[in-house]
Amino acid sequence: MTLDFLGTLQRTQMCGELRAEQAGQDVVLMGWVNRRRDHGNLIFLDVRDRTGITQVVLDHEQAGEAHAKAEAARSEFVVAVKGRVRRRAAGLENPNMPTGEIEVVANELLLLNESKTPPFSPAEDAIANEEVRLKYRYLDLRRTEMQHNFALRSRVAMAIRNFLVDEGFLEIETPFMTRSTPEGARDYLVPSRVHAGTFYALPQSPQIFKQILMISGFDKYFQIARCFRDEDLRADRQPEFTQIDLEMSFPQMENIFRTAEGFLVAAFNAAGIKLTTPFVHMTYDEAIKNYGIDKPDMRLPAMVSLDDLLPPDLRTTLKIEQGLPILGFVIPGVGELSGSARKALLNEVRGGFGDCGLDLLDVVRLRTSPDFAPLADAISAALAKGLGVDALSPDDLITVVTPKLGTPAKWNHDPQWIYKRVGALRLQLGTKYAEKHGRFAKTGTESDFKFCWVTDFPMYEWDEEAKVWNAAHHPFTSPHEEDIKAGRLTNDKGAVRALAYDIVLNGTELGSGSIRIHRQDVQAEIFRSLGMTDEEAHERFGFFLDALEYGTPPHGGIALGLDRIVMILAGATSLREVIAFPKTAKAIDLMVDAPTPVSDLQLRDLHLRTVSRS
RNA sequence: GGGGACGUAGCUCAGUUGGUUAGAGCGCUGCCCUGUCACGGCAGAGGUCGCGGGUUCGAGCCCCGUCGUCCCCGCCA
Numbered sequence: 302m303t304l305d306f307l308g309t310l311q312r313t314q315m316c317g318e319l320r321a322e323q324a325g326q327d328v329v330l331m332g333w334v335n336r337r338r339d340h341g342n343l344i345f346l347d348v349r350d351r352t353g354i355t356q357v358v359l360d361h362e363q364a365g366e367a368h369a370k371a372e373a374a375r376s377e378f379v380v381a382v383k384g385r386v387r388r389r390a391a392g393l394e395n396p397n398m399p400t401g402e403i404e405v406v407a408n409e410l411l412l413l414n415e416s417k418t419p420p421f422s423p424a425e426d427a428i429a430n431e432e433v434r435l436k437y438r439y440l441d442l443r444r445t446e447m448q449h450n451f452a453l454r455s456r457v458a459m460a461i462r463n464f465l466v467d468e469g470f471l472e473i474e475t476p477f478m479t480r481s482t483p484e485g486a487r488d489y490l491v492p493s494r495v496h497a498g499t500f501y502a503l504p505q506s507p508q509i510f511k512q513i514l515m516i517s518g519f520d521k522y523f524q525i526a527r528c529f530r531d532e533d534l535r536a537d538r539q540p541e542f543t544q545i546d547l548e549m550s551f552p553q554m555e556n557i558f559r560t561a562e563g564f565l566v567a568a569f570n571a572a573g574i575k576l577t578t579p580f581v582h583m584t585y586d587e588a589i590k591n592y593g594i595d596k597p598d599m600r601l602p603a604m605v606s607l608d609d610l611l612p613p614d615l616r617t618t619l620k621i622e623q624g625l626p627i628l629g630f631v632i633p634g635v636g637e638l639s640g641s642a643r644k645a646l647l648n649e650v651r652g653g654f655g656d657c658g659l660d661l662l663d664v665v666r667l668r669t670s671p672d673f674a675p676l677a678d679a680i681s682a683a684l685a686k687g688l689g690v691d692a693l694s695p696d697d698l699i700t701v702v703t704p705k706l707g708t709p710a711k712w713n714h715d716p717q718w719i720y721k722r723v724g725a726l727r728l729q730l731g732t733k734y735a736e737k738h739g740r741f742a743k744t745g746t747e748s749d750f751k752f753c754w755v756t757d758f759p760m761y762e763w764d765e766e767a768k769v770w771n772a773a774h775h776p777f778t779s780p781h782e783e784d785i786k787a788g789r790l791t792n793d794k795g796a797v798r799a800l801a802y803d804i805v806l807n808g809t810e811l812g813s814g815s816i817r818i819h820r821q822d823v824q825a826e827i828f829r830s831l832g833m834t835d836e837e838a839h840e841r842f843g844f845f846l847d848a849l850e851y852g853t854p855p856h857g858g859i860a861l862g863l864d865r866i867v868m869i870l871a872g873a874t875s876l877r878e879v880i881a882f883p884k885t886a887k888a889i890d891l892m893v894d895a896p897t898p899v900s901d902l903q904l905r906d907l908h909l910r911t912v913s914r915s
Numbered sequence: 916g917g918g919g920a921c922g923u924a925g926c927u928c929a930g931u932u933g934g935u936u937a938g939a940g941c942g943c944u945g946c947c948c949u950g951u952c953a954c955g956g957c958a959g960a961g962g963u964c965g966c967g968g969g970u971u972c973g974a975g976c977c978c979c980g981u982c983g984u985c986c987c988c989g990c991c992a
Contacts, residue, residue, distance in 0.1 A: 340948055422942075505991095831992095
């Protein structure tokens with residue numbers, strides 16, 4: 302096949318731009334052959350670029366040479382078209398495409414490049430399996446949906462940048478090659494050639510650098526920063542990901558909330574969604590009590606405590622443990638279940654509980670018993686009140702979880718375990734009946750997006766295996782001042798609250814932050830309370846403890862996952878839909894085939910030898 | 916590290932209780948077609964049933980192992 306040279310030809314329009322007003326205009330389009338429809342002496346080429354598709358007509362009588370080339374053109378060939386825009390005749394318009402009122406009548410066609418038959422067509426809606434998509438990512442990214450996702454991502458990032466710059470934030474870059482800090486996630490390590498046996502680490506976040514920038518007086522910093530964590534992947538977790546990272550000096554928490562809300566409004570606006578601020582606030586304890594999780598999905602109704610309806614004697618009758626919470630919740634609009642479906646569901650849930658000591662109250666059956674009908678009615682009334690309605694509908698699925706006699710108050714030292722278990726059940730049933738209740742459906746309006754702030758996280762978490770207290774957020778998070786004053790850092794670690802907060806959207810943690818410790822003495826005390834000796838603390842964070850001693854202002858910040866924000870805005874369920882070149886669940890890049898072994902020579906330069914572990 | 920789902924033509928999938936030559940749609944190739952837009956018509960090519968082993972007269976189907984992709988738990992300060 303003879304290909305044409307581009308020469309000095311320049312395109313005049315993008316393929317998605319032409320409308321009836323341009324009829325009569327001479328244009329040059331360039332792009333890929335989306336589809337070819339060959340009618341013999343008349344050929345249609347749909348030419349595609351990232352803005353859309355225009356139909357090009359090649360008529361044998363009017364442009365024989367161009368028509369001949371179009372006969373050779375195939376899917377994904379790269380072409381340039383010189384021609385004239387023509388308004389389509391009545392009845393020939395295609396209302397399904399934005400350019401459907403017009404077509405371009407070609408007088409010249411250049412075949413700029415050919416293409417092998419692609420393993421799947423970017424023109425198809427049906428999506429090839431992900432393995433093939435990732436291997437041929439360049440073809441996958443040609444798909445309209447992916448083009449939209451990355452255009453969206455670019456707009457969102459720019460809106461956030463503009464907002465923060467307007468608010469007086471400075472964008473400052475921090476190093477990718479830095480120091481390993483063994484706490485938290487595993488580090489990706491980079492061996493040093495110059496210094497045998499030593500390693501840089503890729504940052505899990507710019508945390509310490511941004512705090513040092515506050516010490517340096519930059520006052521308001523931000524960065525759209527790549528972060529790296531060597532942990533197992535999930536649909537919403539990639540080993541490298543992008544955070545909108547910011548830090549402010551002399552902030553109250555409210556300043557940080559307003560800033561994050563501000564850039565989220567800007568980001569969502571870039572996607573055509575108007576958000577109302579401020580977002581809902583709740584404490585960690587409230588989140589656990591009402592939703593059984595620290596990242597509540599508020600598209601579903603909250604859990605309701607039914608303790609008041611089941612006094613001790615009634616608990617005895619029903620063989621329910623005293624003193625433990627009885628929780629109910631409603632999944633509205635599930636539709637009335639048949640008797641057998643209800644029993645199957647009860648069995649399924651009870652099976653899921655296993656031997657943990659929790660059970661279900663069959664409210665529908667209670668209602669049929671003269672003795673217990675009043676209780677069933679009271680439960681319905683309480684749940685209706687929680688929903689803010691007068692009465693529940695028979696379509697609403699009621700679930701009431703009770704602790705059986707002998708149920709332990711704590712599980713793995715966690716007094717909140719029942720709330721968490723019931724919260725997990727709430728999400729499980731919410732997902733199971735998602736199609737029926739429709740609360741997860743996309744309407745393209747603000748109501749699709751339920752944001753909330755969760756505050757007052759616990760400072761410490763008990764690690765039952767290692768028998769130690771760990772920092773729940775990170776060890777630079779400031780505790781509440783009252784908890785420091787009351788000596789709880791040593792006496793009662795489980796009760797210490799952190800000045801830490803998460804921002805949650807539809808049950809996904811979008812970001813978290815905190816007011817930091819700005820005093821060296823408090824920081825040293827926190828390290829000690831985590832079981833670190835002063836020597837160990839200095840070994841790991843000495844440079845930072847030093848820096849704290851030179852006039853550190855009170856400061857705090859937050860980091861939000863850009864990938865997750867874009868994923869939710871794009872209506873995607875995996876980060877891979879909004880990251881151009883993502884990794885598989887085993888952290889492989891299928892396109893470039895990374896990671897790979899390296900040569901012995903490279904290893905020798907790095908003073909490394911590989912050892913297989915059997 | 917653990918649990919689950921999947922793996923058959925380039926792609927999406929079907930394939931009965933283990934039984935003759937493994938099928939369909941799309942795509943691809945050739946021919947025909949001047950108004951299609953998921954164009955249409957005719958003809959055709961295309962398979963190591965992920966890989967290895969086993970059971971069996973006989974395996975896409977059963978068993979064992981292994982590899983890959985996806986989802987979840989652990990993990991992610």
